[in-house]
Amino acid sequence: MVSKLLTISALVATVLALPDVTPKQLPSGCASYPNYHADSGETDGFLVEVVDSENPAIEGFYDTSDYSVGIGAQGRPYMRWGYLTIPTRNDIAKTGLKCSDGVLRAWVDTELTAAGAPTNTQWSPLALSPYANDGVLLYKVEGEEVRVYEHYVGEEKQPGLFLGGYDNSTTWGFTYIEPHATSEYGNYQMRLIRTTEDVGTNETRGFVKIQGS
Ligand SMILES: *[C@@H]1O[C@H](CO)[C@@H](O)[C@H](O)[C@H]1NC(C)=O
Ligand SMILES: *[C@@H]1O[C@H](CO)[C@@H](O)[C@H](O)[C@H]1NC(C)=O
Numbered sequence: 663m664v665s666k667l668l669t670i671s672a673l674v675a676t677v678l679a680l681p682d683v684t685p686k687q688l689p690s691g692c693a694s695y696p697n698y699h700a701d702s703g704e705t706d707g708f709l710v711e712v713v714d715s716e717n718p719a720i721e722g723f724y725d726t727s728d729y730s731v732g733i734g735a736q737g738r739p740y741m742r743w744g745y746l747t748i749p750t751r752n753d754i755a756k757t758g759l760k761c762s763d764g765v766l767r768a769w770v771d772t773e774l775t776a777a778g779a780p781t782n783t784q785w786s787p788l789a790l791s792p793y794a795n796d797g798v799l800l801y802k803v804e805g806e807e808v809r810v811y812e813h814y815v816g817e818e819k820q821p822g823l824f825l826g827g828y829d830n831s832t833t834w835g836f837t838y839i840e841p842h843a844t845s846e847y848g849n850y851q852m853r854l855i856r857t858t859e860d861v862g863t864n865e866t867r868g869f870v871k872i873q874g875s
Contacts, residue, residue, distance in 0.1 A: 680867050681714050683813040683820060685832040692761035694810040696823065696874040704762040707769075708873040710825060712748055715868025717836055720748050720850055724873070727757040727770050727801075728845050731778070739778040743802040744770055746788065747849040748836055754847065760785065766808050766825075768801055790827050790854055797828065797835075797853035808854075810872070823875035828856045835865040 688694035697706040709724040729744035746757065746768065758769040765787045771780030789805030791798045799808060809827045813820040826832030836850040852870070861867055 680716060680833065680869075681813075681815070681820075683815055683832075685811040685824070685826055685830055686814060687826075687830055688810040688812065688823070690807060690809065691764045694823070695761045695766075696872060698761070702762075703764075705760050706874075707758045707760045709756050709759060710746075711871045711873055712834075712836070712868045713822070713871045715836070715866060717850075717866035717868065719750075720836060721868070723748050723752045724756045725759070726754065726849060727768060728839075728849055728851075729771075729780070731774065731844065738776055739774050741772060741774050741780070741802065743800050744768075744772070744786070745801070746799040746852060747839075747845070748852055749849055750838075750847045759788075770801055772802060795859065797855060797859075799825075799852065799854070813869070821875075823872045825870045825872065826854065828854060829858065831855060831857050832869055833857075833867050834870050835861055835867055837862060837865045 692698050692705055695705045712720050712723050715721050725746050726749045727744055728747045730742040731739050732742040734740045760767055767785040767787050770786050771783050772786050773782040775781050786801040788799050788801055790808050791800055792805040808825050811824045811826040811832045824832045831854055833855045835853050835855045839849055839851050841848040
């Protein structure tokens with residue numbers, strides 16, 4: 663019995679440990695993404711996927727998005743900013759991504775109607791939050807470029823291409839957010855954790871792999 667328990671806990675530890683990889687930064691711009699077309703300066707559409715994570719509830723899940731609502735003049739709602747998220751269920755509509763004109767973009771609603779309904783869908787540029795201790799991948803906000811990375815263990819390149827940036831980190835944190843007005847099922851907020859930052863309370867870590875890589 664004891665040995666069986668030990669085997670199970672060893673297995674769980676193996677599955678949940680974040681692999682110790684060395685990220686290698688690829689050049690800035692769209693050519694570092696899969697399925698790039700030099701003639702149009704664009705990639706095909708793709709999603710990104712949580713892999714090698716500490717959280718079995720979202721392992722293999724693809725990106726969705728959410729946004730923050732502000733109240734403007736005459737009590738009219740407006741979209742302050744939006745951000746990529748990971749869903750609590752993998753069967754709901756995903757947020758399409760592509761790289762064009764040198765920038766990663768998401769196909770998202772960018773405004774609200776007077777009644778508060780999301781509208782004006784477009785390929786909106788994504789940027790890493792410019793603020794310290796934040797690392798959220800945002801739209802409608804200027805920030806730092808999210809970059810493409812390869813992963814190495816020793817000299818050996820690992821399969822896939824990964825999103826990262828700041829001080830060459832590719833470790834993302836995922837924190838569960840309860841259902842709320844703009845997210846029927848709740849979601850996991852995702853942030854890029856700088857190499858100097860600690861993982862947060864109730865936050866699990868993982869990598870974000872580019873589909874088709
Ligand atoms: C990230 O890695 C690249 C390539 O090794 C290096 O040129 C760059 O200075 C690094 N960036 C930071 C912020 O450490
Ligand atoms: C962490 O999760 C527990 C259980 O859901 C909750 O009670 C606690 O408030 C959370 N802590 C933070 C800092 O969110």
